[in-house]
Amino acid sequence: MDAILIQLLNGLDKGAAYALIALGLTLAFGTLGIVNFAHGALFMLGAFCAVSFQKILTISKKVKDESITFFDAYKEQPYLEIWWGDTGTAIIDYAVPLSIIMAIPVMLLIGFIMERGLIRHFYKRSHAEQILVTFGLAIIIQEVIRHFFGANPIPTPAPDLVSGSAAVGAFFGLNENLVYPWWRLIYLVFSAAIILAVFAFLKFTTFGMVVRAGMADRETVGLLGINIQKRFTIVFAIAALVAGLAGVMYAPILPPDYHMGMDFLVLSFVVVVVGGMGSLPGAVAAGFLLGVLQSFASMTEVSSLFPGIDQIIIYLVAVVILLVRPRGLMGREGVFED
Amino acid sequence: MMKNLIKSNTVIMLIFAAVVLTAPMWTAPIGANYPDLLQKFAIFGIFAVGYNILFGLTGYLSFGHAAFLGIGSYTAVWSFKLLTMNVVPAIILAVIVSGIFALIIGYLSLRRSGIYFSILTLAFAQMAYSLAYSVLTPITNGETGLQLEQQDPRVIDSMFGVVVTDGLPSTNLFGTLMSGYSGFYVAAAFLIFAFYISLKIFRSPFGMKLLAIKSNQTRMKYTGFNTKPYLLTAFIISGMYAGLAGGLLASIDPLAGAERMQWTASGEVVLMTIMGGVGTLIGPLLGAGIIKYLENIFSALNKSELTEIFSFMPEWLQTIVVNISNVFVGEGWHLTLGALFMLIVIFLPGGVMEGVTKIKDFILGIFGKGEDNRTAEIEGEAK
Numbered sequence: 001m002d003a004i005l006i007q008l009l010n011g012l013d014k015g016a017a018y019a020l021i022a023l024g025l026t027l028a029f030g031t032l033g034i035v036n037f038a039h040g041a042l043f044m045l046g047a048f049c050a051v052s053f054q055k056i057l058t059i060s061k062k063v064k065d066e067s068i069t070f071f072d073a074y075k076e077q078p079y080l081e082i083w084w085g086d087t088g089t090a091i092i093d094y095a096v097p098l099s100i101i102m103a104i105p106v107m108l109l110i111g112f113i114m115e116r117g118l119i120r121h122f123y124k125r126s127h128a129e130q131i132l133v134t135f136g137l138a139i140i141i142q143e144v145i146r147h148f149f150g151a152n153p154i155p156t157p158a159p160d161l162v163s164g165s166a167a168v169g170a171f172f173g174l175n176e177n178l179v180y181p182w183w184r185l186i187y188l189v190f191s192a193a194i195i196l197a198v199f200a201f202l203k204f205t206t207f208g209m210v211v212r213a214g215m216a217d218r219e220t221v222g223l224l225g226i227n228i229q230k231r232f233t234i235v236f237a238i239a240a241l242v243a244g245l246a247g248v249m250y251a252p253i254l255p256p257d258y259h260m261g262m263d264f265l266v267l268s269f270v271v272v273v274v275g276g277m278g279s280l281p282g283a284v285a286a287g288f289l290l291g292v293l294q295s296f297a298s299m300t301e302v303s304s305l306f307p308g309i310d311q312i313i314i315y316l317v318a319v320v321i322l323l324v325r326p327r328g329l330m331g332r333e334g335v336f337e338d
Numbered sequence: 339m340m341k342n343l344i345k346s347n348t349v350i351m352l353i354f355a356a357v358v359l360t361a362p363m364w365t366a367p368i369g370a371n372y373p374d375l376l377q378k379f380a381i382f383g384i385f386a387v388g389y390n391i392l393f394g395l396t397g398y399l400s401f402g403h404a405a406f407l408g409i410g411s412y413t414a415v416w417s418f419k420l421l422t423m424n425v426v427p428a429i430i431l432a433v434i435v436s437g438i439f440a441l442i443i444g445y446l447s448l449r450r451s452g453i454y455f456s457i458l459t460l461a462f463a464q465m466a467y468s469l470a471y472s473v474l475t476p477i478t479n480g481e482t483g484l485q486l487e488q489q490d491p492r493v494i495d496s497m498f499g500v501v502v503t504d505g506l507p508s509t510n511l512f513g514t515l516m517s518g519y520s521g522f523y524v525a526a527a528f529l530i531f532a533f534y535i536s537l538k539i540f541r542s543p544f545g546m547k548l549l550a551i552k553s554n555q556t557r558m559k560y561t562g563f564n565t566k567p568y569l570l571t572a573f574i575i576s577g578m579y580a581g582l583a584g585g586l587l588a589s590i591d592p593l594a595g596a597e598r599m600q601w602t603a604s605g606e607v608v609l610m611t612i613m614g615g616v617g618t619l620i621g622p623l624l625g626a627g628i629i630k631y632l633e634n635i636f637s638a639l640n641k642s643e644l645t646e647i648f649s650f651m652p653e654w655l656q657t658i659v660v661n662i663s664n665v666f667v668g669e670g671w672h673l674t675l676g677a678l679f680m681l682i683v684i685f686l687p688g689g690v691m692e693g694v695t696k697i698k699d700f701i702l703g704i705f706g707k708g709e710d711n712r713t714a715e716i717e718g719e720a721k
Contacts, residue, residue, distance in 0.1 A: 035453070125687065127453065128399050132612055133683040135605070139676030147665060147673075266460070266601055273457040308473030315461035315468075322454055322461075323446065 002178050007295045013184045013253075015291020016191035020246035021268040022275065022283035023198060024239035030215045030278045031232045034119050035127050037134040040265025041141040042110065042240050046247025047256035048145055049106055051154050053099030057092050094159045096252055103248045104241060111240025115233045138261065146258040153255035158183040163252075183252050190249050194242060195284055201238075202280075211235055215278075270318045276331025286329055290314050347541070351534055358526045362519065370631055373518045378630045380525035381586045384532045386610040386622035388579020391539060392572050393608070394617035395548035401456045401604050402443070402463030406436040406577040408470065408599030410584025412477070415484045415594045422494035423507045425516060425524070425589040432585025433578045440577025441570070448569050451555070463604055470596035483595035509589050521590045528586060532579060533623075539575070540619055548572055580607075609675075613682055615691030624690050629675070636674055639667035 021043055028036045060076035080088030091098065118137065122130050157163060165179035202208035214221045214228040221228045247256070254260065271290055275282030296302060297313040309316075321328065357364075361379070365371040370379075389403055410432035417428035447458040470478040478484055486506050495507075509516040511524055539545045550558055551565050558565050588594055597603070606629065614625025644660045644667065651659060666674045686692045 121684070128612075129683055129687055131399075132609070133680055136676045136679035136683060139672055140680070143670055143673035143676060147670060151669075262602075266464070270457060270461065273453060277453060308469055311468035311472050312465040315465045318461045319446070319458060319465075322450060322458055326450060326454070328454075 002175050003299060005178065006180065007299055008292060009180055009184065009188070011292030011295030012188055012288060013291070014295060015288035016188055017246055017250055017264065017287075018268055018271045018291050019284045019287025020191050020194060021243055021264055022271040022287045023195060023280060024242040024246075025268060025272050026275070026278060026280050026283040027198075027239040027242070028236055029272070030280070031211060031235045032115075032119065033123065034236075035130045035134070036119070036239075037131050037265065038114070038138040038141065039134075039239075039243055040261035040263075040268065041138040042107070042243040042261070043247040043250075043264055044145065044256065044258065044261030045110065045141065046103055046107060046244030047156075047251045047260065048149065048247075049103040049244060050096050050099040050156050050248045050251040051149065051256055053102050054092075054095040054156055057095050057098075093161075096156060096158055096248065100245065100248055103244050107241045107244030108237045110244075111237035112233065114240065115236040119236065120233075138265070142258050142261065149258065151258065153257040155255045156251040158252035162186060187249050187253060191246065194245060198238070198242060199280070207231065207234075267314060270314060274318050274321050274328050276328030279328070279330040282328060282330030290317060293317055347534075347537060350537065351530070354533055355530050358530055359523070361526070362522070368631070369635065373522050375630065375634050376519075376522040377525050377586075377590050378634070379627050380522060380529045381583050381590075382607075382610065382626040382630055383529050383623045384525075384586070385580055385583035385607055386614070386626040387529075387532055387536050388576040388583070389607045390576075390611050390616065390618075390622040391536060391548075391579070392576035393611055394622070395540070395545060395552060396569055396572050397552035398448075398451070398569065398573070399456045399608070400447075400459040400573075400576075401601060401608070402447075402459035402461075402466075403576065403580050403607055404601070404603035405443070405463035405466040405599045406440055406580035407584040407587070407603065408466065408594070408596065409439050410436045410581030411588040411594035411598055412470075412484055412584075413581070414585040414588035415486070415592055416477075418486055418492075418509060418588070418592050419490040420493060422492060423500075423509050424494075425509050425511050425585075427494075428509075428589060429528075429582060429585040432588070433581045436581025436584065437574055437578040440574045440581075444570050444573035444577065448566065448573060460601055460604070463599060464601055467596055467599040467601075470599060478594070478596060481596075483593050486592050509592055516589050525586050525590070528582060532582065533619075537619060544568070544571070609679060613679065613689055615689030618689070618691040621689050621691040628690070632671060632674060632678070636667050636671035637669070641668075 021039060024042070025036060025039050028034050028039070057080060058078045060078045061082065062074045063077045063082075065073040065075040078088065078092060080091055082088070084091075114137075118133065122133060125133075162182035164182060166182050166185055167179055202212055210221065210226055210228070211231055214226075214232065218228055250256075267290075268287075271286045272283050274290065275284070275286030293313055294310070298310040303310050325331075358380070361376055362371050365376065370376070385403075385407060389400070392398055392400055392403075413432040413435040414425075414428040417431050421427055443459065443462045447455055447462065450458055471480055488506060492500075492507070500507075511520075514520050514524075516524060547558075547563075547568050551568065555565055584594075584598070587598075610625035610629050611622045612625065613628060614623065615621025641660065641664050644663055645656065648656045648659050648663075664670075666677075682689060688695075
């Protein structure tokens with residue numbers, strides 16, 4: 001029972017990351033008809049927003065270390081600490097959650113520029129060409145990041161207060177010693193909130209209604225005198241933002257490195273296709289489903305029964321689902337079949 | 339008359355063979371005439387030509403062809419271990435085994451089309467990759483990769499009394515060692531053969547049917563035409579090409595690792611094909627050449643060499659140019675690849691071959707022959 005609960009939480013956590021990336025991918029595909037292979041790179045950029053925000057906060061000055069009296073020793077002390085004392089230390093401690101403030105405008109801007117500068121010219125091109133050009137872009141973004149931040153993962157710790165573990169065992173009335181990292185729980189809640197926010201935005205606002213109408217029939221919406229193009233650009237920026245926020249909050253779980261985007265991209269694509277191209281609920285459901293399945297497959301009991309299953313479970317499930325249900329879990333007819 | 343002669347199979351093959359076999363000479367000025375790189379040109383050329391038979395003719399974008407390359411490599415190395423160090427059985431087995439895998443994977447994946455097909459092939463290839471790393475370690479030797487050992491049985495070799503006493507045996511073609519230029523010429527011979535088959539397929543009724551499937555599969559089906567066997571045949575053929583390339587890779591360097599099957603390797607062959615020109619005969623070869631050339635040359639450059647290259651400039655300009663170009667070479671050569679790739683897809687969707695055609699038309703246009711030439715060509719095709 002204990003192991004199952006832990007694996008369920010692990011799976012939901014991983015699934016949350018898949019679902020967030022897949023959600024953005026599906027948004028871009030459903031509205032603009034663009035297959036965006038650079039979406040993983042946006043996730044990575046989000047994580048590096050956290051890294052660079054942390055770096056900015058900890059810009060330091062060399063000061064004399066008073067605690068060493070034998071010789072003149074120097075240590076680095078962040079300016080924030082020098083100016084504001086304990087408040088400054090606290091701000092540095094909360095670098096990751098605070099970096100969301102920076103990530104929001106940055107990611108919206110990146111999404112906007114990407115759509116206006118590149119994606120816009122590829123609406124009429126074939127899907128293969130869209131895949132290729134965004135793949136090229138992803139390589140470039142990745143290499144630029146590597147150039148500035150190096151090839152090694154950069155540890156980005158969560159705030160001290162939540163870097164410990166929560167006693168989930170006691171909460172569910174199971175073993176007292178059963179604990180789970182706070183930050184992962186926060187990530188789960190955070191992604192659920194983002195997913196709900198995106199759905200609510202599409203469902204309950206006029207803007208969202210127009211976007212949904214545009215997804216269903218772009219031409220008619222255009223004929224009604226609505227500038228659907230402009231709205232779709234904003235939707236693309238939102239998709240970039242969702243990926244970026246997923247990345248920011250994932251930084252304490254997995255120290256960001258330059259190719260983390262690619263690692264997630266392939267899996268997210270499998271998730272999107274399993275969910276059904278162009279279906280938002282499908283993408284979210286498939287994300288959580290595959291995340292949970294993956295973590296259950298990695299349990300020792302399961303992998304001793306079917307050796308190697310943890311490595312291939314996602315792909316195996318994808319193959320089975322695609323062979324049984326031609327358009328994924330919730331795909332619509334006629335989308336992306338030519 | 340003259341036109342038809344130039345376009346006949348024999349003439350094309352003669353020119354092609356001459357160009358390939360003289361490669362060590364004409365690659366000298368660009369610094370690519372060392373055997374290692376030439377072998378890669380030929381082998382990845384075969385891979386890309388084969389991939390083009392599937393992607394270029396039918397339009398089915400497979401993201402899992404590297405699996406067949408990997409399977410071919412493993413088969414070849416096992417043949418070296420168990421049977422003989424001669425490359426002929428190894429390559430034949432590699433082609434057959436990867437063909438069988440292509441049959442199974444293709445049969446399942448071709449039940450879907452569009453991106454669903456791409457994801458299915460990707461899923462199969464990733465499964466093969468992960469399994470090669472984990473469960474199949476007895477066959478694939480996991481992370482270390484499959485290697486030769488001195489005490490391998492080598493049944494056929496020992497029948498003929500070939501005994502290896504010291505060190506590892508090397509692969510050979512009836513006694514000729516497969517290293518250096520001889521390795522290149524063997525690979526080049528296979529490349530010429532592979533190109534010939536591809537040319538025949540492009541110009542056969544079978545190739546025409548594949549093209550028809552690409553342009554409108556629904557219409558083909560309405561005429562009562564079962565497209566599935568044709569697609570499957572194309573898939574198997576291109577899988578066998580990949581197996582051949584894998585077998586050759588293992589013949590030149592008898593070592594097989596799982597990383598050859600990763601999705602990035604599958605992506606690479608897609609890049610090669612697109613960069614050269616999808617659906618053209620020679621394009622994929624050019625693409626393979628360009629990518630492998632950039633990989634080898636650019637990744638080997640460093641700052642001091644750049645300083646030497648740009649030493650003709652005034653010093654201030656030299657510093658700037660060296661600093662900027664330094665980002666694009668060495669470890670950063672992927673940046674060059676990405677940038678080149680985007681430029682090609684944006685400005686030349688048909689790849690390098692489209693550029694060649696445009697330049698040709700432009701030059702012919704100067705002499706006022708552009709249009710006539712076109713019509714003549716179309717008439718020629720019709721005949």
